[in-house]
Structure formats: structure tokens, C-alpha cells
Amino acid sequence: MQDDIAIKVEHVSKDFILPHEKVTSVKGLFTSAYQRRTKTKEVQHALKDVSFEIKKGEFFGIVGRNGSGKSTMLKMLAGIYQPTKGKIVTRGKLVPFIELGVGFNPELTGRENVYLNGAMMGFSEKQVDAMYNDIVAFAELEVFMDQKLKNYSSGMQVRLAFSVAVKAEADVLIVDEVLAVGDADFQRKCYQYFKSLKKNKKTVVFVTHDMNAVREYCDRAILIDRGNITYEGDPSTSANEYLKMFNTVAASETGRKDSKDRWGNGVLSFHSITSEVKKDELIIRAELVAKEDVDEVVVGFRIKDGTGQVLTGTNTTSSSYNNFSMRQKEKGELVCVMPNIFGNGVFTIDATARHGDGVTIYDNWDNAAAFSVIRHEKIPYAIVPRTTFELKK
Amino acid sequence: MVSFRHIRQRYGYSVVLLKQLVKTDFKLRYQGSVLGYVWSLLRPLLLFVTLYLVFAKFLKVGSAVPHYPVYLLFGIVLWNFFGEVTTGSVGAVVGKSDLIRKINFPKYNIILAVSFSAIINLLLNFVVIAIFMIVGHVGISWHAVLLLPLLAELFLISLAMAFLLSALFVKFRDVSYIWEVLMQAGFYATPILYPLSRIPYHRVRELMLLNPLAQIIQDARYVLVTPTTTTIYQEFGGDKWIWLIPISIVLLLFVIGALYFRSRSKYFAEEV
Numbered sequence: 035m036q037d038d039i040a041i042k043v044e045h046v047s048k049d050f051i052l053p054h055e056k057v058t059s060v061k062g063l064f065t066s067a068y069q070r071r072t073k074t075k076e077v078q079h080a081l082k083d084v085s086f087e088i089k090k091g092e093f094f095g096i097v098g099r100n101g102s103g104k105s106t107m108l109k110m111l112a113g114i115y116q117p118t119k120g121k122i123v124t125r126g127k128l129v130p131f132i133e134l135g136v137g138f139n140p141e142l143t144g145r146e147n148v149y150l151n152g153a154m155m156g157f158s159e160k161q162v163d164a165m166y167n168d169i170v171a172f173a174e175l176e177v178f179m180d181q182k183l184k185n186y187s188s189g190m191q192v193r194l195a196f197s198v199a200v201k202a203e204a205d206v207l208i209v210d211e212v213l214a215v216g217d218a219d220f221q222r223k224c225y226q227y228f229k230s231l232k233k234n235k236k237t238v239v240f241v242t243h244d245m246n247a248v249r250e251y252c253d254r255a256i257l258i259d260r261g262n263i264t265y266e267g268d269p270s271t272s273a274n275e276y277l278k279m280f281n282t283v284a285a286s287e288t289g290r291k292d293s294k295d296r297w298g299n300g301v302l303s304f305h306s307i308t309s310e311v312k313k314d315e316l317i318i319r320a321e322l323v324a325k326e327d328v329d330e331v332v333v334g335f336r337i338k339d340g341t342g343q344v345l346t347g348t349n350t351t352s353s354s355y356n357n358f359s360m361r362q363k364e365k366g367e368l369v370c371v372m373p374n375i376f377g378n379g380v381f382t383i384d385a386t387a388r389h390g391d392g393v394t395i396y397d398n399w400d401n402a403a404a405f406s407v408i409r410h411e412k413i414p415y416a417i418v419p420r421t422t423f424e425l426k427k
Numbered sequence: 428m429v430s431f432r433h434i435r436q437r438y439g440y441s442v443v444l445l446k447q448l449v450k451t452d453f454k455l456r457y458q459g460s461v462l463g464y465v466w467s468l469l470r471p472l473l474l475f476v477t478l479y480l481v482f483a484k485f486l487k488v489g490s491a492v493p494h495y496p497v498y499l500l501f502g503i504v505l506w507n508f509f510g511e512v513t514t515g516s517v518g519a520v521v522g523k524s525d526l527i528r529k530i531n532f533p534k535y536n537i538i539l540a541v542s543f544s545a546i547i548n549l550l551l552n553f554v555v556i557a558i559f560m561i562v563g564h565v566g567i568s569w570h571a572v573l574l575l576p577l578l579a580e581l582f583l584i585s586l587a588m589a590f591l592l593s594a595l596f597v598k599f600r601d602v603s604y605i606w607e608v609l610m611q612a613g614f615y616a617t618p619i620l621y622p623l624s625r626i627p628y629h630r631v632r633e634l635m636l637l638n639p640l641a642q643i644i645q646d647a648r649y650v651l652v653t654p655t656t657t658t659i660y661q662e663f664g665g666d667k668w669i670w671l672i673p674i675s676i677v678l679l680l681f682v683i684g685a686l687y688f689r690s691r692s693k694y695f696a697e698e699v
Contacts, residue, residue: 050697109696112530112531113531114528114531114696115696115697116694130529130530130531132529132530133529136526136529136530137526137530139451139455141455141458142451142455146451146454149447150447150451153443153444153446153447153448154444154447154526154530154532156439156443156444157443158439158443159443159446
């Protein structure tokens with residue numbers, strides 16, 4: 035292994051054997067012994083012959099959809115799981131942040147938990163003594179340290195856990211979406227910590243769904259899909275490839291079924307909703323089918339970001355397009371064009387068709403379609419209006 | 428290449444971790460109870476009082492044994508140590524599943540933590556025994572030094588079973604019930620309550636003493652309480668090589684237990 039390599043993953047495969055009926059008793063072992071040969075065991079191939087290297091001082095991203103095998107990869111890097119085939123060589127002390135506050139016990143006081151959690155990360159009592167005041171100050175929990183952890187709010191627990199975690203002196207850190215928790219203030223601290231890691235040239239393996247974070251922090255990234263590495267290299271390209279996978283996901287379906295996402299009286303309904311992203315325009319096409327005569331129809335769209343936050347919306351009334359009418363059995367396509375002001379990310383579209391009275395809902399379809407935007411600029415915002423600057427003196 | 432620094436780093440982590448695990452276990456053990464640690468002493472004492480009343484006073488089992496109360500208490504304390512380590516360990520790995528799934532650490536620390544907690548308890552109990560010995564005017568001789576290798580042997584067999592049982596329990600949850608029954612049976616198959624001389628058959632006495640726990644308890648009583656107790660050495664007619672049998676059993680069990688635990692521990696994270 036070369037000197038500048040921190041982690042080397044060689045032809046690693048991981049299978050999980052999922053017995054359809056788990057034998058967890060000795061009796062079961064005997065009674066099922068004669069039929070075990072015929073029983074088919076389901077083998078789940080979480081990772082298939084994966085190889086990559088992480089260099090020292092590199093901020094290395096692992097991206098992939100849920101169930102792609104990236105968490106399994108992470109657990110193997112952390113030594114929690116053993117690979118079925120292949121091998122993983124790590125050099126230097128490795129600290130995993132797969133979860134914050136490992137070993138926290140609700141029955142112990144905050145102080146005792148700091149020592150316990152510290153020990154899990156390899157700190158002796160003396161070492162924790164030396165950094166104890168720092169930890170408490172960073173967590174802003176001075177008054178609460180002698181209270182039992184079970185009386186802490188969840189936010190306080192996370193703060194305490196994070197304050198211990200940032201003290202970890204490791205050559206390699208493995209970080210799994212720690213940023214996903216906590217309030218805005220806490221997230222800001224996390225980002226600061228990340229920046230300091232990057233500045234101090236620590237080797238970091240970072241798993242996330244946040245493509246903006248990948249673009250901002252990572253030097254290199256891999257994209258894992260169904261147990262294989264489908265891309266390795268430039269983080270921006272990885273992020274783009276990842277986002278592209280979502281274009282097909284929410285492709286509109288025909289046939290209407292009432293569900294949490296879809297409801298309405300069905301007098302008028304959407305047959306399909308598709309979206310097309312151009313450099314400057316977003317085009318939404320809605321095919322409508324009327325069961326009976328309808329008039330004063332209002333159709334609207336809402337656009338949400340990856341977290342479900344509504345970013346913007348529009349409808350035929352507010353855009354001063356006249357409310358329209360449709361005859362029985364008539365079909366039509368409504369085309370909506372808006373400027374593409376969206377930043378990098380995956381967006382979903384909710385569609386609603388209703389009567390002008392605002393009470394009668396014909397068809398409400400949440401998450402009817404999705405689109406992703408890939409821009410060359412690294413802009414960590416969901417909406418990017420065209421802006422100009424001018425310096426006047 | 429495994430350097431010295433690497434070894435120190437690796438075991439340094441275990442030492443740090445073990446210390447905290449034992450401490451936590453001790454802090455949590457008697458949480459919410461009024462008497463707290465006193466229960467560590469009260470539990471064996473109350474058991475002792477019950478057994479003493481039944482067996483010494485009503486059934487007159489131990490009338491032939493000098494210092495029978497101390498003799499009985501000492502046997503119970505040693506047996507309880509074995510029981511505490513093994514029954515405490517059976518579910519210990521599964522009980523620490525939240526840790527195992529989140530972080531990689533040497534898993535044997537879980538078992539060591541249970542046994543060190545038990546050692547602390549054992550030491551507390553020795554204080555009680557010392558008091559009983561003083562009150563009961565039990566003389567102490569230089570033989571008492573031999574207690575140390577006997578305790579080491581007891582520790583080793585307790586660990587051996589703890590490793591084996593805890594790793595088996597991850598796969599087969601009925602291990603805990605089986606072990607509970609075996610411990611009950613073992614308590615009566617080991618001469619704890621009754622003097623071995625009450626067993627009328629020489630062959631049966633021999634067989635019983637080949638059980639390492641019986642050998643340890645009888646030898647420990649011999650060196651600390653009274654030389655009139657029957658040890659394996661006497662039963663086999665003064666053949667000192669006979670000690671090799673129980674000691675080999677202990678070592679063999681330890682090797683099997685440790686190896687099995689080590690080979691399974693890689694997969695604990697997936698199986699617990």
C-alpha cells in the first residue's frame with residue numbers, strides 16, 4: 035500500500051443472508067434440520083466487488099440513494115461489519131460518527147456520559163478531564179451537567195454528543211449525515227467543524243444526501259447504485275449523476291387512485307403530468323380529462339425542494355390566464371412555462387385542479403412529477419434568480 | 428507490521444473502555460434502591476441464613492464440619508461468583524447491541540466488564556467472610572496464600588463459560604433458560620451445602636470432584652477454613668497429578684470459549 039493512501043478497499047462484496055424463517059432456538063435447529071437443504075435462503079447482495087482508494091487528507095464523499103449499499107460500505111469502513119469477500123485496509127486511527135452519542139445512558143448524568151462517550155472514542159479519564167470544560171462550554175450546558183441525561187431535551191443531548199465528538203483525535207473520520215439533525219444554530223456549528231476538518235487536512239469519509247454539501251466540501255466522490263460504484267471522481271459530476279437518477283423516479287402514472295397524495299372528486303382529473311427542464315425554462319405539461327362538463331377551472335402547481343419545503347407556486351388565476359371550461363369527455367393539455375430559477379437539486383411538483391369557488395377540488399395530486407436541476411456553478415441555494423451587480427462610486 | 432505502539436494503542440483502548448463499562452455497570456446496578464451497594468452483601472448473606480437454618484439447624488447436615496457457617500458461606504460466595512459472571516454474561520452481548528451496531532470495539536470487553544464487576548462483588552463478600560472468621564475464631568494459616576491460584580482458576584472457568592454462553596446466546600436465545608436450569612442442577616451437584624462425606628459412594632465422590640468448581644471450592648475451603656474437608660487430592664488417594672484433570676478441563680474450556688467468541692464476534696453487529 036502506498037504511503038499516501040488512508041483507506042484501500044479491494045474487491046469488497048457484502049452479502050446478507052436473510053433466512054425466510056430464522057432459527058433462533060435450539061429446538062428449531064433440530065426440527066428444521068431435515069428440511070433445511072430444500073429451504074431457499076435469500077441472499078441480499080448489498081455490495082458487489084467494490085474497489086476504491088481514499089488518499090490521506092482527502093475529503094471523500096459517498097453518495098447514493100436509500101438502499102444503495104452506502105451505509106453498509108460505511109459500516110465496513112468503520113469495522114462494524116466484515117466484508118464477505120475482499121478486504122479493507124485502513125491506516126491510522128479511525129473514528130466513526132455513524133451516530134452521535136454512542137454509549138449514552140439516560141440514567142447517568144451529563145458529566146458521567148461525557149466520560150463514557152469519551153471512553154468509547156478512546157479517551158482516558160485524564161484526557162477527558164483536560165477537555166471537559168471545553169466540551170461543556172461548547173455544548174452550552176454548564177448548568178445541566180449534573181442532571182441525568184433522561185431529563186435533557188433531545189436537542190441538548192445532541193449538543194452534548196456533538197461537543198464530545200468534535201474532540202475526536204483521529205486520522206480518519208467517518209461521518210454519516212450528522213448534519214441532518216439539530217436546529218439551524220447547531221447546523222452552523224457542524225459546518226464550521228467541517229470547514230476546520232478540511233482546513234486541517236484530515237481524511238474524512240462523508241456520506242450524505244445533500245449534494246450541495248458534496249459539491250462544497252468533497253475533493254472526490256463515488257456514486258453507489260445497487261451495490262456497484264457507478265461513478266468515481268469529481269464531486270460535482272457525482273452529484274449530477276446522483277440527481278439524474280431522480281428524473282425518472284416520479285414519472286407520472288396514468289390511472290387515478292385515491293391516496294394520501296391524490297384526492298378530489300374526480301369530475302376533472304389529471305391524466306399525466308410531465309416536466310421538462312431547459313436551461314432557462316421549466317415546462318410543466320398537464321393532460322386533463324373531464325368526466326362531465328366543468329367550467330371556471332383553476333389549475334395550479336406547487337414546487338417543493340428535496341425536503342418537501344414549498345418554494346413557489348402558480349395557478350391559472352394568479353397568472354391571469356382565464357379560468358377555462360371543458361366539455362364532457364373532452365381532453366386537453368395545459369402547458370405551463372416558467373423561468374428556471376432553481377438551483378442544484380431535486381424538486382417535486384404538486385398539481386391541483388379545482389373549481390373557481392375555491393371549495394370544490396377536482397383533483398389534487400401531490401408529488402405528481404419530479405425534476406432535477408444541474409448547474410455548473412456551485413450554488414448552495416434552492417432558488418437562484420438571475421442577478422446583476424453594479425458598483426457605483 | 429504490528430509495532431509495539433500499535434499493540435499499546437489497541438489494548439489502551441480496551442483498558443479505557445473496560446474501566447468505563449465497569450464503572451457504569453456499578454453506578455447503574457443499584458440505581459433507585461435505598462440500600463444500594465449493601466445489597467451486594469445482603470443477597471449472599473440472606474441466602475446463607477436461609478440455607479444455614481434449613482441445612483445446619485433442621486437437617487443437621489454440617490454438624491460434622493468444624494466452622495460450618497463459614498464453610499457454607501465461603502462455598503456460596505464462590506459459587507455465586509461463578510453464577511454472577513456466567514448468567515450476567517449470557518445476555519451481555521445482546522444487551523450491548525446498540526453499541527455493537529454503532530462502533531467497532533473489541534467485544535471481549537463486554538464479558539470482561541461483567542466479570543470485573545463480579546470480582547468487585549467478590550471482594551466485598553470476602554470482607555463479610557473475614558468478619559465471620561474473626562467472630563467464629565477460625566484460625567488462618569500460611570496455606571491461605573494458595574487461595575490466589577484457586578481464585579485464578581475460578582476466574583478462568585467463569586470467563587470460559589461466559590465467552591461460550593454469550594456468543595451462543597446471540598444465535599440461540601434458549602441458551603439463557605438452559606443455563607438457568609444447569610446452574611440449579613450444578614448447585615446441588617457441587618458439594619456446597621453438604622459435606623462430600625455424606626455421599627456414600629467413593630466413585631461418585633471422585634466423579635463429583637473432577638468438576639473444576641467442586642475441586643476449586645473444596646480446595647479453597649481446605650486452605651482457608653478447615654483441613655477436614657475432602658479435597659480431590661485426598662479422594663484420589665494423595666495423587667497430586669490428579670489436579671491436572673480439572674485444570675485441563677478449565678484450560679480446554681477457556682480455549683474453546685475464547686476461540687468461539689472470537690470467531691463469532693465479527694458477526695455480532697449483523698446478528699444481534
